[in-house]
């Protein structure tokens with residue numbers, strides 16, 4: 001298969017006629033066929049990022065003709081409903097600071113509603129299926145911070161009952177366990193699972209979730225098989241991809257001449273670092289720039305602390321200063337200085353050899369791209385899970401090194417202040433956050449929710465309390 005199609009203009013139609021709907025048949029009729037690769041990858045969580053990243057890398061692999069993706073939605077069937085009539089095709093709008101270019105990405109060959117468990121089981125039972133990728137957001141795993149299933153979560157409890165009775169689990173990890181159970185019964189072909197969410201050591205994290213749920217459901221043989229035979233690959237994934245807006249459809253149509261109900265906007269930059277085995281094979285993603293390493297941790301920390309840590313700082317401090325997007329916030333000299341200070345702190349705890357000055361300079365350029373409207377309210381969602389891994393480790397490392405940790409404390413102060421004003425973006429942990437806010441010592445309890453180690457240090461609690469009082 002050719003790499004992702006270039007922007008395509010329909011053969012017929014006056015300028016005022018409505019653009020034809022994107023589909024493989026319509027493209028073929030226009031002389032631009034995009035063949036359907038066989039499904040060998042199952043994706044869970046059909047959001048914008050998967051399409052801008054893993055689907056793009058797969059389309060640009062030099063063996064793309066052998067690797068089609070069947071992608072399942074997470075919570076609502078909407079994305080599948082939009083993409084099914086388009087045969088999985090979608091327009092990727094790559095937006096730099098000056099212009100847009102578009103390509104039609106052909107690697108997604110099947111878009112499926114997440115509740116279609118029978119199709120998931122069928123695909124996971126097929127020996128030809130070699131890779132499962134996930135982008136279901138941090139709370140989507142329904143895990144404790146160590147990755148093990150949160151057995152107090154009612155959806156997890158319900159899935160346990162369903163899995164025990166051979167029923168229909170409803171969480172993504174529950175469905176994945178049901179699919180892996182079927183794969184074992186079908187002959188246990190090897191497979192790799194590849195979480196692509198912004199979670200440290202995400203391979204180990206999702207392994208704990210999957211094995212833990214299988215064990216808790218009494219599927220002990222399947223749990224043992226997963227432990228021994230399923231490979232959990234750790235990844236650091238990077239491509240800033242904001243939520244799509246209705247304007248993006250008009251842009252896609254102008255650029256390609258095709259009407260696309262579900263285009264995605266992304267930045268030109270992309271990066272993918274992976275560590276782990278693929279026992280049943282994988283696309284030649286290196287051809288598109290992916291890197292396979294023996295130790296992912298330095299890359300993962302650099303990305304999570306510098307990019308995502310700064311994003312979260314800009315989100316909470318930026319919202320408090322009246323900004324709406326990353327570009328606006330990083331253009332505010334006060335916040336830019338806070339970001340630089342946070343990066344100085346984080347860099348003190350990153351190993352040599354990561355070319356940090358160049359990485360920081362490139363990040364600033366990416367954040368400054370005002371044509372990417374990355375909304376702080378989107379980035380700020382799920383703050384309790386995000387700050388735990390993006391800011392708390394930097395603060396704790398600074399304190400352990402005998403410094404005050406002021407730069408990382410600034411991020412916590414902004415988030416705590418928004419919490420106390422009940423103005424923080426949505427968070428799956430809202431029930432616990434509300435209880436913390438209503439307690440006698442809300443700052444202490446909010447910090448404890450982020451990471452109990454924070455409140456073991458009275459200086460951190462005092463600094464955040466003081467910062468919030470001054471904010």
Ligand SMILES: NC(=O)c1ccc[n+]([C@@H]2O[C@H](COP(=O)([O-])OP(=O)(O)OC[C@H]3O[C@@H](n4cnc5c(N)ncnc54)[C@H](O)[C@@H]3O)[C@@H](O)[C@H]2O)c1
Pocket residue numbers: 044045046047048049050072073074075076135136137138139140141172196197198199237238239240241242243
């Ligand atoms: N957008 C980016 O710039 C970017 C970059 C790197 C990594 N990521 C990772 O990808 C994830 C998804 O980002 P996106 O931009 O595609 O978001 P999105 O909102 O477009 O898609 C999120 C997907 O996750 C599913 N989901 C959400 N909550 C869920 C739940 N509780 N259970 C099951 N499924 C659930 C949704 O149904 C949807 O399919 C992020 O949370 C992040 O971890 C995103």
Ligand SMILES: O=P(O)(O)OC[C@@H](O)[C@@H](O)[C@H](O)[C@H](O)CO
Pocket residue numbers: 138198237238239240241307308311312378379
């Ligand atoms: O996707 P989230 O919600 O985990 O985090 C929001 C952003 O920080 C994130 O999407 C970055 O844009 C991304 O990680 C860049 O690669």
